[in-house]
Amino acid sequence: xxxxxxxxxxxxxxxxxxxxxxxxxxxxxxxxxxxxxxxxxxxxxxxxxxxxxxxxxxxxxxxxxxxxxxxxxxxxxxxxxxxxxxxxxxxxxxxxxxxxxxxxxxxxxxxxxxxxxxxxxxxxxxxxxxxxxxxxxxxxxxxxxxxxxxxxxxxxxxxxxxxxxxxxxxxxxxxxxxxxxxxxxxxxxxxxxxxxxxxxxxxxxxxxxxxxxxxxxxxxxxxxxxxxxxxxxxxxxxxxxxxxxxxxxxxxxxxxxxxxxxxxxxxxxxxxxxxxxxxxxxxxxxxxxxxxxxxxxxxxxxxxxxxxxxxxxxxxxxxxxxxxxxxxxxxxxxxxxxxxxxxxxxxxxxxxxxxxxxxxxxxxxxxxxxxxxxxxxxxxxxxxxxxxxxxxxxxxxxxxxxxxxxxxxxxxxxxxxxxxxxxxxxxxxxxxxxxxxxxxxxxxxxxxxxxxxxxxxxxxxxxxxxxxxxxxxxxxxxxxxxxxxxxxxxxxxxxxxxxxxxxxxxxxxxxxxxxxxxxxxxxxxxxxxxxxxxxxxxxxxxxxxxxxxxxxxxxxxxxxxxxxxxxxxxxxxxxxxxxxxxxxxxxxxxxxxxxxxxxxxxxxxxxxxxxxxx
Numbered sequence: 188x189x190x191x192x193x194x195x196x197x198x199x200x201x202x203x204x205x206x207x208x209x210x211x212x213x214x215x216x217x218x219x220x221x222x223x224x225x226x227x228x229x230x231x232x233x234x235x236x237x238x239x240x241x242x243x244x245x246x247x248x249x250x251x252x253x254x255x256x257x258x259x260x261x262x263x264x265x266x267x268x269x270x271x272x273x274x275x276x277x278x279x280x281x282x283x284x285x286x287x288x289x290x291x292x293x294x295x296x297x298x299x300x301x302x303x304x305x306x307x308x309x310x311x312x313x314x315x316x317x318x319x320x321x322x323x324x325x326x327x328x329x330x331x332x333x334x335x336x337x338x339x340x341x342x343x344x345x346x347x348x349x350x351x352x353x354x355x356x357x358x359x360x361x362x363x364x365x366x367x368x369x370x371x372x373x374x375x376x377x378x379x380x381x382x383x384x385x386x387x388x389x390x391x392x393x394x395x396x397x398x399x400x401x402x403x404x405x406x407x408x409x410x411x412x413x414x415x416x417x418x419x420x421x422x423x424x425x426x427x428x429x430x431x432x433x434x435x436x437x438x439x440x441x442x443x444x445x446x447x448x449x450x451x452x453x454x455x456x457x458x459x460x461x462x463x464x465x466x467x468x469x470x471x472x473x474x475x476x477x478x479x480x481x482x483x484x485x486x487x488x489x490x491x492x493x494x495x496x497x498x499x500x501x502x503x504x505x506x507x508x509x510x511x512x513x514x515x516x517x518x519x520x521x522x523x524x525x526x527x528x529x530x531x532x533x534x535x536x537x538x539x540x541x542x543x544x545x546x547x548x549x550x551x552x553x554x555x556x557x558x559x560x561x562x563x564x565x566x567x568x569x570x571x572x573x574x575x576x577x578x579x580x581x582x583x584x585x586x587x588x589x590x591x592x593x594x595x596x597x598x599x600x601x602x603x604x605x606x607x608x609x610x611x612x613x614x615x616x617x618x619x620x621x622x623x624x625x626x627x628x629x630x631x632x633x634x635x636x637x638x639x640x641x642x643x644x645x646x647x648x649x650x651x652x653x654x655x656x657x658x659x660x661x662x663x664x665x666x667x668x669x670x671x672x673x674x675x676x677x678x679x680x681x682x683x684x685x686x687x688x689x690x691x692x693x694x695x696x697x698x699x700x701x702x703x704x705x706x707x708x709x710x711x712x713x714x715x716x717x718x719x720x721x722x723x724x725x726x727x728x729x730x731x732x733x734x735x736x737x738x739x740x741x742x743x744x745x746x747x748x749x750x751x752x753x754x755x756x757x758x759x760x761x762x763x764x765x766x767x768x769x770x771x772x773x774x775x776x777x778x779x780x781x782x783x784x785x786x787x788x789x790x791x792x793x794x795x796x797x798x799x800x801x
Contacts (some may be wrong), residue, residue: 250274254288262286298335298357302383303328304390311369313396314439315376319349323369329386331357339367339385347396348374351381376439376457398457402436403466404493405486414472415536416450417504417543418479418801426472428452428499430486437462441489442470448482450474450501479503479794479801504541505794506801509548511565511575513557513582513597517737518614520579521550524738528757528783539671540787548575554593561600576793577786578609581735582616582625594625602632608798610728610789612782614735615690619643623690633727634696644691644705644714644733655689655710655734656681656776657703657720666791667702667723667730670784672757673777680721681776682734689733692719698726702781705733723785728792730785736778757783 213228215221221228232240251274259265259281266283277292287296304327311323325341334357341351349371357363367383376398383390414426430442437460443453452470470486486497512520520526532538534545549565551557564572580601605611615626623641631639646655656679662668663676680703682689691705693715705711705718720733739760757779794801 246271246278248273254279295356296333296335298331298337299333300329300331300337300357300386301388302339302386302390303330304383304388304392307383307390307392309392309394310366313349313373313394314400315373315396315398317399318372319369321368323349325351325367325369325383325392326364327367327383327390328362328364329357330362331360334358334360337385339365339383341367341381341383341392343379343381347377347379348372351383397439399438400489400491401434401438401440401458401462402492403432403434403440403458403488403490405442405488405490405495405497406431406433407494407497410486410497410499412499412501415504415541416476416501418476418506421475422450422472424471426450428470428472428486430468430470430497432466432468433493434458434463434466435493439489440468442468442486443488444470444484444486444499446474447484448501449477450484452484452486476501476503479505480791502541504536504543505790506542507544507546508542508576508790508793508799508801509546509573510577510579511548511557511560512550513552513578513580514735515552518735519581521552522738525782528779528786533672533783534790540790542790545790548573554597558593558597558600561597561604574604574607574609574798576610576797576799577612577789578604579612579786581614581732595628598625598629599632602629604798605633605727605729608728608796610730610793610797612730612732612785612789614732615641616735619690626690630692630696633729634724638694638696640692640694641690642693644689644711644718644720646710655707657705657707659703659721659777659781660701662700665700665702667700667781667784667788670780671787672780672783675777675781675784678759678777679775680778680781682720682736689720691733692722692731693717695719695722696724696727699724703733721781723788725792728789728797730789732782732785 213221213223213226215228215230217230217232218228229244231242234240246269248271251272254270254272257265257268257270259268262281262283265281268281270279271277272279272288272290275290275292277290279288279290281287282289285296289296306326306328308326309324310326311320313323336354336356338354339352343350349369351367351369353365353367373379373396376396379394379396381392381394383392409431411429412427413429414422416422416426428444432440432442437458439455439457441453441455443455444451450472451474452472454468454470456468458466481500481502483498483500486499488495515521528534529545529547530538534540534542536543548570549560549567551560561574561578564574566572578601601611601613613629615623619625621643623643626641627639630641659668659675659678659680661676663674668674668676689705691714694717695701699722701717701719701722703719703721704714704716705720706714706716719731721731723730757777759775759777759780793799
């Protein structure tokens with residue numbers, strides 16, 4: 188049929204339908220009796236033999252994009268508008284109440300949502316030649332403004348053999364977190380740029396595909412921690428851990444630590460083909476330490492063979508702290524020989540005890556003044572009502588004097604200081620009577636009356652010139668006996684019991700450690716070994732020496748007690764009478780090292796939970 192003739196017939200049919208519709212309320216096609224419930228009744232045609240000719244009707248067919256181009260702004264006119272969606276292969280109709288096209292195939296409408304591009308993260312390892320598994324996925328947040336179906340696809344161009352895709356239904360509006368699983372196998376190691384299509388706007392992200400894993404083993408005997416570590420101070424480029432490894436197969440490697448006390452270390456890279464033998468890997472540090480105390484970090488690797496884990500100790504640099512001295516004469520910490528210990532090689536950022544600064548807050552030889560400063564704090568030199576982190580009190584000589592009331596007030600102030608968290612190194616006044624009238628009140632106020640068990644120990648009955656060296660207990664794991672200034676297990680501490688008395692304890696409070704028994708073989712072999720002349724209590728931050736021994740500036744002098752400090756290094760000291768019988772000669776004492784180890788222990792206690800917050 189010619190086009191002109193066809194158009195003519197269509198025009199005639201249109202005019203006819205218009206005429207019929209203007210005369211009748213119903214229209215029937217292939218019937219003169221349309222169904223009374225219809226406005227238009229289309230029935231099958233019948234041929235000349237009376238056989239039914241089966242045909243259907245066709246409504247407009249279009250893509251979803253073409254459907255969306257229909258102007259439905261007047262939704263009263265668009266209500267129930269029907270089309271056939273060729274993308275969905277289903278009829279769609281416009282629903283005025285929802286303001287959207289709906290599918291007759293049962294699926295909800297298309298969701299409206301926006302991906303939060305800043306929340307995108309890629310989970311899992313992406314390694315050339317290794318297929319994706321359940322651990323490989325994209326993870327992000329979407330803001331759904333209209334529930335419905337969604338499809339999200341992430342692809343790279345050019346493709347590297349893997350992609351991400353997910354379809355589903357958002358049943359509710361609002362913020363939702365979804366994961367898009369990966370599929371395929373990365374073909375080569377490179378950085379892939381992905382475009383994530385879905386929602387109202389596209390996003391982008393990148394994924395590093397790593398080479399196949401290296402085969403290597405780490406040498407735990409060659410782990411070096413570098414840099415200074417301070418609580419609250421972020422790590423910088425010099426905070427590193429270096430470790431030696433043996434490479435048996437080239438490829439991608441990762442060595443890292445879990446985040447511990449606010450910091451972590453990591454290194455990753457590729458050993459090219461042909462790499463083998465010993466290599467040194469440097470792990471960069473990240474984060475900010477949250478503790479003052481040393482701690483251990485685990486070092487883990489992605490190697491599939493050999494030694495894959497080690498540990499490293501992070502030595503923290505303690506914050507700046509202060510100390511106060513009570514006492515005078517050669518027996519106190521006021522003595523220049525003892526005070527020489529406060530130098531940077533002993534206590535400093537690079538010292539045996541790593542601390543930013545250890546500063547004297549005050550020194551007092553006056554009982555009333557010391558009591559006031561302990562009770563009310565110290566004001567001066569930039570400080571206001573400050574309490575020292577540590578008090579060093581060796582009570583020999585004129586420190587106490589004869590003022591009983593003042594002495595009692597000082598003991599009460601010291602006990603209150605300790606009970607508030609203060610750290611005290613204490614040595615009693617020689618010359619106390621058998622009941623230790625100055626020491627027992629202090630112990631009673633700190634530990635309770637039942638632990639005020641101090642008493643005088645008289646000079647020994649034989650070898651009286653050399654009866655006061657005491658063996659340091661063999662406890663190599665103790666932080667005082669084996670401290671920064673040496674392992675003193677089995678060595679000796681000495682005092683001057685040949686002429687005056689030492690104050691010993693017959694029973695220690697709970698959480699106490701005996702450093703030296705009051706028993707010795709050179710004059711006190713009849714003393715109960717459970718009695719103590721040097722001890723400490725960890726719960727109260729209290730360290731006790733049974734006598735405030737003199738500080739000597741030479742290895743041999745008139746003083747019997749080795750307290751030599753040269754550049755922060757303690758020296759031992761020849762002790763006493765060398766004419767004793769050979770089996771009783773104690774050639775050296777280690778008072779200096781023991782005092783410095785005790786001071787170090789108090790410093791760490793002060794940093795962890797002392798009277799001042801650090």
